[in-house]
Amino acid sequence: MERFDIAVIGGGVLGLCLAFEAARAGRSVVLLEREAGFATRTSANWFRILHGGLRYLQSLDLVRHRESVRARQEWLRDFPGLVEPLPCLMPLTGRGLKRPALFRAAFAMDAALARSRNHGIRPDRHLQAGRVLSAAATRQLVPQLHDPRLQGGALWTDAVAKDTVKLTRALAERAQAAGADLRVGREVQEVVLDGSSATGVRTSDGTRIQSSCVVNTTGPWTDGMLAHLPTIRRRDLFRPSLAFNVVLDRPAPFEGALAVQARRPNAPVLFVYAIESGLFAGTWHAPWTDEPDKVEAPEKELQAFMADLADALPWLDIGPDAVRNVHAGLLPVEAPGSIELTDRPLLVDHGAEGGPAGLLSAAAIKFTTAPQLARQILARAVVPR
Numbered sequence: 001m002e003r004f005d006i007a008v009i010g011g012g013v014l015g016l017c018l019a020f021e022a023a024r025a026g027r028s029v030v031l032l033e034r035e036a037g038f039a040t041r042t043s044a045n046w047f048r049i050l051h052g053g054l055r056y057l058q059s060l061d062l063v064r065h066r067e068s069v070r071a072r073q074e075w076l077r078d079f080p081g082l083v084e085p086l087p088c089l090m091p092l093t094g095r096g097l098k099r100p101a102l103f104r105a106a107f108a109m110d111a112a113l114a115r116s117r118n119h120g121i122r123p124d125r126h127l128q129a130g131r132v133l134s135a136a137a138t139r140q141l142v143p144q145l146h147d148p149r150l151q152g153g154a155l156w157t158d159a160v161a162k163d164t165v166k167l168t169r170a171l172a173e174r175a176q177a178a179g180a181d182l183r184v185g186r187e188v189q190e191v192v193l194d195g196s197s198a199t200g201v202r203t204s205d206g207t208r209i210q211s212s213c214v215v216n217t218t219g220p221w222t223d224g225m226l227a228h229l230p231t232i233r234r235r236d237l238f239r240p241s242l243a244f245n246v247v248l249d250r251p252a253p254f255e256g257a258l259a260v261q262a263r264r265p266n267a268p269v270l271f272v273y274a275i276e277s278g279l280f281a282g283t284w285h286a287p288w289t290d291e292p293d294k295v296e297a298p299e300k301e302l303q304a305f306m307a308d309l310a311d312a313l314p315w316l317d318i319g320p321d322a323v324r325n326v327h328a329g330l331l332p333v334e335a336p337g338s339i340e341l342t343d344r345p346l347l348v349d350h351g352a353e354g355g356p357a358g359l360l361s362a363a364a365i366k367f368t369t370a371p372q373l374a375r376q377i378l379a380r381a382v383v384p385r
């Protein structure tokens with residue numbers, strides 16, 4: 001029987017980062033992904049922005065801001081051929097959070113807290129500090145902005161990985177080069193126990209793999225993966241909500257990402273930017289109570305999303321014919337049926353909760369911070385030397 005230090009179930013971005021970190025730390029690690037390729041589910045349908053956490057300053061979540069700055073820096077440093085700076089522009093109308101004074105304060109704070117954002121990064125991948133533009137300068141960047149309330153624009157730079165397929169390939173190659181054993185088309189059917197400890201996994205073709213530690217990184221499938229284990233205390237670990245983006249057959253209104261918002265009350269702020277296949281718009285959130293395998297955007301939600309985009313970008317004449325593609329996935333929320341996303345990733349050591357020792361479950365809430373979460377998992381994975 002094959003034997004590894006760590007068996008990782010699920011090859012999304014988190015599984016791939018964990019396999020790399022484990023191999024780099026000298027552990028023998030096998031990663032088992034049930035689909036024919038890696039990162040084909042949630043991790044294929046993301047909006048591809050590696051956030052520096054500017055939005056977390058709004059709630060003064062400095063821990064998450066710092067993590068995001070470091071994570072963005074790491075992506076730019078490690079994959080400079082696949083991750084590039086993305087200018088982001090938010091027109092400021094003086095309402096709510098869209099006040100020039102507020103953004104000036106946020107940018108000052110961001111500049112101080114993210115001083116080291118360009119350390120170790122190739123000069124052509126350096127990120128400019130955010131700044132507030134006048135209304136005239138904002139209109140120069142996007143001449144179609146006719147809102148008479150326009151007071152200026154907030155301009156900052158984040159990072160983007162426009163080709164997510166190539167990034168996935170690079171993540172897999174990096175893990176393999178470090179010594180990880182990566183396998184696709186391998187569905188794990190059960191976590192195998194010996195008494196009160198996890199001792200490996202069994203795949204659906206009956207193959208048994210032994211390991212000192214099993215890590216369940218199956219994202220929306222986290223709870224299903226544990227369903228056969230009677231001693232798991234907490235159920236409902238990953239409470240799903242729907243999130244989706246659309247690719248539109250329309251030209252980009254700005255060279256980077258433009259923040260847009262429909263005029264109706266409580267309309268969400270959305271972003272649009274150009275990718276190879278068209279104008280990428282996102283992210284729309286909606287409740288989800290169905291099986292993870294059935295994930296897709298319901299027509300009603302798609303129409304609501306398109307109506308907001310049409311209202312916010314009237315000169316693009318956005319109708320149903322504009323949709324080229326829809327990318328949907330599930331994200332964890334605080335309460336079932338809500339769209340209030342959790343603000344921390346899932347990381348559970350089941351052994352510490354009276355469940356099987358040597359079994360951990362984890363799910364990323366951001367592609368951006370998956371490498372850091374992988375290192376946190378590894379720090380908890382007890383593997384005898």
Ligand SMILES: Cc1cc2nc3c(=O)[nH]c(=O)nc-3n(C[C@H](O)[C@H](O)[C@H](O)COP(=O)(O)OP(=O)(O)OC[C@H]3O[C@@H](n4cnc5c(N)ncnc54)[C@H](O)[C@@H]3O)c2cc1C
Nearest residue numbers: 010012014034042043047049188219329364365366367368
């Ligand atoms: C619409 C949308 C937009 C987003 N935009 C952004 C963004 O711009 N920036 C950002 O940082 N984050 C973004 N995110 C969040 C990010 O995409 C996720 O946090 C991340 O991809 C989750 O990765 P994961 O590895 O935890 O899960 P997943 O990618 O879901 O991976 C889980 C894997 O487990 C596999 N699996 C399941 N069951 C089994 C089994 N029994 N055996 C073997 N394998 C199994 C699945 O096939 C899957 O590949 C977005 C998410 C969505 C949905």
